[in-house]
Amino acid sequence: MAEVVLKDVVKSYGSIYAVNHVSLKVEDxxxxxxxxxxxxxxxxxxxLVAGLIPLTRGEIWIGDREVSGLDPKDRDIAMVFQxxxxxxNKSVYKNLAFPLQMRRLGRAEIDxxxxxxxxxxxxxxxxxxxxxxxxxxxxQRVALGRALVRDPRAFLMDEPLSNLDAKLxxxxxxxxxxxxxxxxxxxxxxxxxxxxAVTMADKMxxxxxxxxxxxxxxxxxxxxxxxxxxxxxxGSPAMSLIPLEAGSDGGTTVLRxxxxxxxALDGRNAAKVAKAKGKRVVLxxxxxxxxxxxxxxxxxxxxxVYTVEPTGDVTFAQVFVSGALxxxxxxxxxxxxxxETVNVLFDQARMHLFDGETEMALTA
Amino acid sequence: MSTAQGQAIFRDVPASPPKKPHIGQRAWQARADYxxxxxxxxxxxxxxxxxxxxxxxxxxxxxxxxxxxxQKQWTGLSNYTAILSSPVFWKVTWQTLVWTVLSTFFAFVLxxxxxxxxxxxxxxxxxxxxxxxxxxxxxxxxASYVWxxxxxxxxxxxxxxxxxxxxxxxPINFVxxxxxxxxxxxxxxxxxxxxxxxxxxxxxxxxxxxxxxxAAQVDGASPWQRFWxxxxxxxxxxxxxxxxxxxxxxxxxxxxxxxxxxxxxxxxTQIWITHIYxxxxxxxxxxxxxxxxxLLFLIMMTLGYFYVRALTRGDESRAG
Amino acid sequence: MEQSPTTRRIDGWRWSGRxxxxxxxxxxxxxxxxxxxxxxxxxxxxxxxPPQWWxxxxxxxxxxxxxxxxxxxxxxxxxYFWNSMWVSTxxxxxxxxxxxxxxxxxxxxxxxxxxxxxxxxxxxxxFPAVVFLVPLFILMKVLGLVNTHGSLVLTYLTFGLPLAIxxxxxxxxxxxxxxxxxxxxxxxxxxQAFFLIVMPLSTPGIIATSIYSFIGAWNEYIYAYTFLTKHxxxxxPVGIQxxxxxxxxxxxxxxxxxxxxxVPVVVLxxxxxxxxxxxxxxxxxxx
Numbered sequence: 001m002a003e004v005v006l007k008d009v010v011k012s013y014g015s016i017y018a019v020n021h022v023s024l025k026v027e028d029x030x031x032x033x034x035x036x037x038x039x040x041x042x043x044x045x046x047x048l049v050a051g052l053i054p055l056t057r058g059e060i061w062i063g064d065r066e067v068s069g070l071d072p073k074d075r076d077i078a079m080v081f082q083x084x085x086x087x088x089n090k091s092v093y094k095n096l097a098f099p100l101q102m103r104r105l106g107r108a109e110i111d112x113x114x115x116x117x118x119x120x121x122x123x124x125x126x127x128x129x130x131x132x133x134x135x136x137x138x139x140q141r142v143a144l145g146r147a148l149v150r151d152p153r154a155f156l157m158d159e160p161l162s163n164l165d166a167k168l169x170x171x172x173x174x175x176x177x178x179x180x181x182x183x184x185x186x187x188x189x190x191x192x193x194x195x196x197a198v199t200m201a202d203k204m205x206x207x208x209x210x211x212x213x214x215x216x217x218x219x220x221x222x223x224x225x226x227x228x229x230x231x232x233x234x235g236s237p238a239m240s241l242i243p244l245e246a247g248s249d250g251g252t253t254v255l256r257x258x259x260x261x262x263x264a265l266d267g268r269n270a271a272k273v274a275k276a277k278g279k280r281v282v283l284x285x286x287x288x289x290x291x292x293x294x295x296x297x298x299x300x301x302x303x304x305v306y307t308v309e310p311t312g313d314v315t316f317a318q319v320f321v322s323g324a325l326x327x328x329x330x331x332x333x334x335x336x337x338x339x340e341t342v343n344v345l346f347d348q349a350r351m352h353l354f355d356g357e358t359e360m361a362l363t364a
Numbered sequence: 365m366s367t368a369q370g371q372a373i374f375r376d377v378p379a380s381p382p383k384k385p386h387i388g389q390r391a392w393q394a395r396a397d398y399x400x401x402x403x404x405x406x407x408x409x410x411x412x413x414x415x416x417x418x419x420x421x422x423x424x425x426x427x428x429x430x431x432x433x434x435q436k437q438w439t440g441l442s443n444y445t446a447i448l449s450s451p452v453f454w455k456v457t458w459q460t461l462v463w464t465v466l467s468t469f470f471a472f473v474l475x476x477x478x479x480x481x482x483x484x485x486x487x488x489x490x491x492x493x494x495x496x497x498x499x500x501x502x503x504x505x506x507a508s509y510v511w512x513x514x515x516x517x518x519x520x521x522x523x524x525x526x527x528x529x530x531x532x533x534x535p536i537n538f539v540x541x542x543x544x545x546x547x548x549x550x551x552x553x554x555x556x557x558x559x560x561x562x563x564x565x566x567x568x569x570x571x572x573x574x575x576x577x578x579a580a581q582v583d584g585a586s587p588w589q590r591f592w593x594x595x596x597x598x599x600x601x602x603x604x605x606x607x608x609x610x611x612x613x614x615x616x617x618x619x620x621x622x623x624x625x626x627x628x629x630x631x632x633t634q635i636w637i638t639h640i641y642x643x644x645x646x647x648x649x650x651x652x653x654x655x656x657x658x659l660l661f662l663i664m665m666t667l668g669y670f671y672v673r674a675l676t677r678g679d680e681s682r683a684g
Numbered sequence: 685m686e687q688s689p690t691t692r693r694i695d696g697w698r699w700s701g702r703x704x705x706x707x708x709x710x711x712x713x714x715x716x717x718x719x720x721x722x723x724x725x726x727x728x729x730x731x732x733x734p735p736q737w738w739x740x741x742x743x744x745x746x747x748x749x750x751x752x753x754x755x756x757x758x759x760x761x762x763x764y765f766w767n768s769m770w771v772s773t774x775x776x777x778x779x780x781x782x783x784x785x786x787x788x789x790x791x792x793x794x795x796x797x798x799x800x801x802x803x804x805x806x807x808x809x810x811f812p813a814v815v816f817l818v819p820l821f822i823l824m825k826v827l828g829l830v831n832t833h834g835s836l837v838l839t840y841l842t843f844g845l846p847l848a849i850x851x852x853x854x855x856x857x858x859x860x861x862x863x864x865x866x867x868x869x870x871x872x873x874x875x876q877a878f879f880l881i882v883m884p885l886s887t888p889g890i891i892a893t894s895i896y897s898f899i900g901a902w903n904e905y906i907y908a909y910t911f912l913t914k915h916x917x918x919x920x921p922v923g924i925q926x927x928x929x930x931x932x933x934x935x936x937x938x939x940x941x942x943x944x945x946x947v948p949v950v951v952l953x954x955x956x957x958x959x960x961x962x963x964x965x966x967x968x969x970x971x
Contacts, residue, residue: 047865050865050869051868052865052868052869071868071873071874072865072868072869073868073869073870073871073872073873075869077869078869078870079865079866079869081862081865081866082862083860083862085860085862085863085865085866087863087866087867087881088863088885089884089885098867098870099870099871102867102870102871102872102876103871146866146870156869391795391796391797394793394794394795394796397789397793397795398789398795399785400785400786400788400789400793401785401786401789401790401801403782403785403786404782404783404785404786404845404849405786405801407782407838407841407842407845408842408845408846410823410838411816411820411823411838411839411841411842412811412816412842414819414823415815415816415818415819415820415823416815416819418818418819418822419815419816419818419819422818422819431818431822433822474708477704477708478704478705478708480701481701481702481704481705482705490957490958492705492709493957493961494953494954494957495709495712495713496708496709496712497953497957498712498716498950498953498954499712499715499716501899501946501949501950501953502716502903502946502949502950503902503903503905503920503921503945503946503949504903504905505903505905505921505924505942505945506719506921506942506945506946507715509924509938509939509942510715510716510718510719510939510942511715513718513719513722513935513938513939514715514718516935518731518733519730519731519732519733519735519935521718521735524733524734524735527734528734535733555711555712555715558708559712563961566961567961587697612810615812616811616812616813616814618812618813618814618906619905619906637812637814640814640815641814641817644814644817644818645817645910650818653818654818657814657815660812660815661811661815664810664811665810667810668810671810672803
């Protein structure tokens with residue numbers, strides 16, 4: 001296994017930038033998730049690493065070798081595709097053997113490696129079948145098997161779980177994770193599902209519009225999103241964003257709504273707001289940091305309940321606060337009804353503040 | 365679109381992207397791709413581009429019967445004016461229209477009926493489909509001889525059958541009669557090509573979503589309503605292509621009239637292509653023939669425009 | 685479903701469908717049947733009115749004559765037959781060889797001028813043979829190909845190719861590009877990915893394309909009629925004319941000849957029908 005390094009990588013089609021000056025380093029044995037909405041450039045980035053499309057600018061290194069201009073076959077990588085891309089006219093055995101045949105291994109060696117890979121993935125009984133005779137989960141395993149049958153320097157995975165049903169997806173998620181730990185494999189994993197990224201990856205690279213937005217551990221990305229996009233993309237339900245205006249009330253910094261209510265900020269948050277370029281500030285709050293109080297108290301703001309969704313152990317409510325929908329998680333016993341007026345309290349220690357002009361996170 | 369400078373991984377990005385490369389540059393970058401199409405293009409160039417150019421040139425000259433090109437004389441548009449002022453031109457054009465419209469209409473209607481009746485699964489369906497396709501597969505030469513024999517004025521099977529059915533008293537001379545010859549040939553043409561429409565429409569029928577038909581049935585639509593409101597709209601794309609291809613094919617027909625009647629009697633089955641052939645190859649009026657061909661070329665280009673449009677509509681909706 | 689109140693109306697539809705099919709079948713089969721029946725008659729038996737619907741003394745004489753290499757008719761017929769076979773086969777092989785890379789490129793690559801070239805190729809089928817007849821005749825003269833089978837093969841290629849490219853492109857469009865990508869990552873070159881993965885998957889398309897090319901070449905008449913003037917070069921559609929003369933046409937002989945001429949393409953077609961139909965479905969309808 002080897003590290004993978006992208007240095008200032010650009011892919012443009014005419015005047016459209018699919019990947020815009022992306023640099024990142026995947027350490028040897030690390031599991032990195034490329035995550036973002038569709039069209040954000042994550043799959044293009046993966047294809048650039050694989051060598052399936054030519055680079056416009058920049059460098060890609062795998063291990064101690066620059067591979068920027070090399071053919072996919074010379075990069076010594078393995079890839080798992082969203083639609084599995086199993087060779088439909090070949091049996092499972094021949095699908096697994098193909099990468100080894102291409103590397104001109106001997107028949108006996110091929111057979112032992114295929115059998116070993118099949119055993120790891122528990123598909124030995126399927127070896128003589130054709131791909132179309134397999135279930136989605138089995139095809140997925142064969143696709144994984146074809147990737148690990150030889151010992152590549154990195155694994156690339158392009159949404160490998162998105163064609164599976166929900167239950168199977170959870171199961172395969174832990175199997176891939178397990179596989180990564182056992183092999184100590186370098187994995188670059190593309191997904192649009194932030195939950196997959198958060199649960200599986202050592203680090204996640206959040207992309208949007210061809211730009212790399214943030215590259216950090218899932219915990220750090222969750223705790224300290226660098227901008228409003230990352231904040232709203234990571235976490236479920238999404239972080240609520242409320243556009244407000246900074247002001248001062250008798251010397252203390254307050255956030256004021258267009259309707260006229262306001263609440264005071266503590267010292268640390270006031271320092272953050274002081275760094276904003278203009279007056280517009282966006283308040284970000286995750287559902288678990290918002291509380292609903294029976295009576296108006298200092299610091300609470302008025303809201304109106306929109307929907308209530310009991311899920312069993314938690315009840316999620318959406319509350320209109322100054323025109324924005326705020327997600328709140330409540331104990332299931334909490335009595336609340338749509339259209340009810342409530343008092344909303346934001347946790348000052350765990351709230352996020354963003355500059356309304358630049359959409360960047362404000363830091364103290 | 366939001367940007368970030370949070371971590372050390374960001375760089376300044378040029379405000380405006382570099383200009384789109386010049387077409388020549390892009391073509392050069394894609395030069396390897398052209399290798400794949402080169403053989404096909406080369407063959408097409410030799411055997412298409414050159415003849416088209418040559419035909420256009422010929423249409424402006426009078427060329428001697430022996431095709432001695434060195435002796436050709438520039439005559440400007442006189443070949444064209446000669447054609448357009450000739451009564452034969454209008455007669456042949458009218459016959460071509462009758463031929464094309466009737467052949468296309470009936471081939472399409474029979475083809476549609478066959479496709480609909482064969483859409484449902486039943487034992488022997490593939491065999492029936494194959495049998496119905498045989499006329500389309502056999503050569504037009506064979507078809508022409510067989511029908512000429514069927515239509516024979518003295519021993520024709522069709523006359524005999526009509527007599528046996530009590531419809532006529534004595535054999536009819538279908539082909540050697542200026543009143544009936546064109547229609548007799550149109551029947552042969554329909555026989556030859558209705559199954560082309562059938563197979564195209566059968567393929568089109570497979571794209572009609574079963575769920576929609578079920579939904580319509582649940583909504584209380586009669587079989588006819590289901591056909592008219594669900595099936596037929598789904599066939600419109602295939603139908604357009606099919607009708608266009610039939611029109612082109614019929615406009616360009618040659619073998620059936622050429623072998624069965626040679627354009628006769630008294631020119632009653634002369635259509636454009638047989639007329640051009642006669643002008644050029646039987647009467648050696650190369651310039652006139654070429655001018656006709658250029659006019660035909662223009663008509664075909666117009667049809668071709670609609671053909672390509674009908675084809676690309678699907679392409680774009682898929683790409684989009 | 686059978687018990688629904690609309691059963692009767694559906695039955696009405698089904699019956700009119702059957703009636704229509706029966707009529708169509710009669711219309712289709714009758715000429716072919718008459719061709720065969722006539723071919724079993726003697727010249728005298730054919731010239732009767734009303735005709736014998738089934739020959740009183742059926743004979744295979746007409747067929748024996750055609751395939752008897754010692755008779756002059758048989759010699760010619762066999763000669764035409766092999767000429768047709770040779771020209772059609774060569775055309776088919778070349779058309780597929782040229783169309784496969786072109787169709788693949790049109791399906792996969794996005795080079796400048798791709799659309800223009802593709803439709804230029806397709807437009808070839810819009811033009812009647814006659815338009816090209818004079819210039820091609822002169823071209824063949826220049827190339828020294830008049831009275832050779834090369835002139836036919838070259839010409840047939842041009843109308844075989846557009847259809848072949850179009851059909852094959854439909855097949856390649858339906859093969860996911862990820863298969864080639866996977867192969868290239870598994871260590872194959874572009875070329876190997878094509879030959880080891882894509883080609884085997886497009887076999888049905890290649891078969892369908894071959895049938896089209898073969899039948900097209902086998903049935904072609906105008907160019908063969910114009911380019912070939914020597915007897916020993918002629919193909920079947922042109923050659924069988926010699927059974928036909930204004931005064932004393934040998935109808936049973938002609939019918940036997942057209943029957944034999946139709947056999948190879950009809951058999952080829954019926955055996956490989958499903959590829960043919962699938963090609964149309966994938967190419968023509970889905971575009």
